[in-house]
Amino acid sequence: MSAVTRALRAFGLFWWDFLVGETPELALATGALVGLAFLLAGQRWVGAIVLPLVAAAFLFLSTYRGRRRAPRS
Amino acid sequence: MHTSSTLILVLAVFAASLVEMVEALTIVVAAGVSRGWRPALEGAAAALLVLGVLVLAVGVPLIRYIPLGALRVVVGALLLVLGLSWLRKAILRASGHKDPHDEDKIFAATVAELSAEDEAAAALPTAARTKKHDGVGFAVAFKGVFLEGTEVVLIVVSLGAAQHRLGLAALAAAAAAVLVAVVGLLVARQLSEVPENTIKTVVGVMLASFGVFWVGEGAGVHWPGSDLAIPVLVGFFVVVFFAFTAYMRTLLPAPIPEEATP
Numbered sequence: 001m002s003a004v005t006r007a008l009r010a011f012g013l014f015w016w017d018f019l020v021g022e023t024p025e026l027a028l029a030t031g032a033l034v035g036l037a038f039l040l041a042g043q044r045w046v047g048a049i050v051l052p053l054v055a056a057a058f059l060f061l062s063t064y065r066g067r068r069r070a071p072r073s
Numbered sequence: 074m075h076t077s078s079t080l081i082l083v084l085a086v087f088a089a090s091l092v093e094m095v096e097a098l099t100i101v102v103a104a105g106v107s108r109g110w111r112p113a114l115e116g117a118a119a120a121l122l123v124l125g126v127l128v129l130a131v132g133v134p135l136i137r138y139i140p141l142g143a144l145r146v147v148v149g150a151l152l153l154v155l156g157l158s159w160l161r162k163a164i165l166r167a168s169g170h171k172d173p174h175d176e177d178k179i180f181a182a183t184v185a186e187l188s189a190e191d192e193a194a195a196a197l198p199t200a201a202r203t204k205k206h207d208g209v210g211f212a213v214a215f216k217g218v219f220l221e222g223t224e225v226v227l228i229v230v231s232l233g234a235a236q237h238r239l240g241l242a243a244l245a246a247a248a249a250a251v252l253v254a255v256v257g258l259l260v261a262r263q264l265s266e267v268p269e270n271t272i273k274t275v276v277g278v279m280l281a282s283f284g285v286f287w288v289g290e291g292a293g294v295h296w297p298g299s300d301l302a303i304p305v306l307v308g309f310f311v312v313v314f315f316a317f318t319a320y321m322r323t324l325l326p327a328p329i330p331e332e333a334t335p
Contacts, residue, residue, distance in 0.1 A: 018223070019154050023161065030153045034146060034288055041293030048296050051285050052306060055157065056313045059281075062161050063317055068170040068327040 025065065029058030078300040081307065082232050083245045085279035089228045090249035092272045093221040096179070098257040100217030103183035108210030116214030121250070124222040125243075132230040132239045142291050148231040149287030155227065156280030163274035164314060168321035173270050187213065228280065235287050278314060282306035 020027045033055060040047035097117070105113035135144060165171035187209065225246050233242030286303050289296060296302035 019151075021158075023158055026154055026157045026161070029157065030150045030284075030288075033153060033285070034150055034292070037146070037288045037292035037294055042295070044295050045297065047289055047292075047294030048302065051289050051294065052309050055153065055281065055285050056310075059157050059160055059164075059313065060317055062157070063164045063321065064325070066161060066165055066170065067321065067325055068165075 023062055023066070025058065025062045029055065029062070032058070078236065078303045079238065079241070081279055081283070081303055082236055082238060082242060085276060085283065086225075086229055086232055086242045086245040087249045088272050089276045089280070090225045090246040091253060092269050092276065093225050094250045094253040095269060097218040097221040098253055099179050100183055100221075101214045102257065103180050104187060104210050104213040104217070107184045107187040108213070112208075112210030113214040116211040116216075117218045119211075120215045120218035120222060123219060124226050127226050128229055128239070128243055131226075132234055132243075135230065135234045136237060136239060142293075145235050145287040145291030147291075148235040149284050149289070149291055151227060151231050151284075152280045153284030153288060155224065156277055156282070156284045159273055159277030160281055160310065160314060161277075163270065163277050164317045164321060166270055167274070167314075167318045168325075169327040170321060183213070232283060235283075274314060278307055278310040281310050 033051060036054060037047060037051060040050060097120075101113050101117045104116070139147075162171060166173050229242045229246045230239070233239035236242075282303055285306055286296065298305070
């Protein structure tokens with residue numbers, strides 16, 4: 001592997017880890033919210049209510065997933 | 074642009090920079106104590122220089138050449154990922170599901186790691202020892218400041234570009250970095266006194282609010298009250314933080330670690 005390929009790979013891995021890392025569901029949430037925002041564009045009030053609620057729902061799912069669990073006996 | 078959103082922009086950038094720089098300073102102080110101050114300070118200064126160049130190199134072309142609508146969607150998405158991630162950690166920490174950030178622990182771990190390197194270096198011939206000694210101190214300080222600062226750069230560029238206030242955002246980040254450096258010099262290792270977990274919660278709330286707002290604004294969602302929707306979103310995410318924390322603490326309590334049980 002050349003030095004350039006190694007550097008590019010390290011650069012890509014750094015950003016992957018930085019933006020996705022251990023919470024891929026939050027990256028997915030962001031993608032979903034962007035799509036939803038375009039779907040609701042121009043609709044009065046609906047987007048302003050739905051977007052924060054969907055963000056909160058994804059946050060709850062991610063937090064629930066990250067909770068500390070008791071070891072299985 | 075309303076005063077409220079400018080104020081929130083400055084506060085968000087300042088607070089984000091503050092917490093990240095406290096983490097960076099912990100590593101720089103640890104490198105300075107165990108490896109000597111000169112390479113540690115040189116490493117920190119070099120990293121700050123690279124970060125400043127990054128803000129200019131990425132931020133200015135973003136503002137000049139990317140259409141504002143597209144820029145706000147991208148920036149909003151970036152802020153959302155960071156904001157939701159910070160809020161998630163804040164909720165897990167506040168409800169006992171994750172250990173709080175502890176600067177004393179990080180300091181002790183970094184000093185121990187560097188001291189072990191020092192012992193290994195002592196076994197080397199004199200010429201090699203001097204070279205390795207300086208290089209490690211510089212590298213550790215550079216890496217610490219650069220990695221912690223990258224998040225600040227992202228926040229500065231994102232918030233600054235979306236509101237066309239890159240200079241103001243950079244100034245707020247620089248002010249926080251100077252404040253941390255001055256306080257750090259005065260109190261040396263008392264960095265654990267900084268209420269880092271609380272500040273991180275506040276920043277998480279602000280970033281998530283800006284993220285939702287800019288994604289919607291860029292895509293063409295109608296926000297009632299325009300920019301005044303940002304303080305409302307901040308209020309919403311504050312309520313979400315307290316509600317989720319209370320739920321996790323009471324209905325899904327974290328199991329007690331084995332060593333803590335009698």
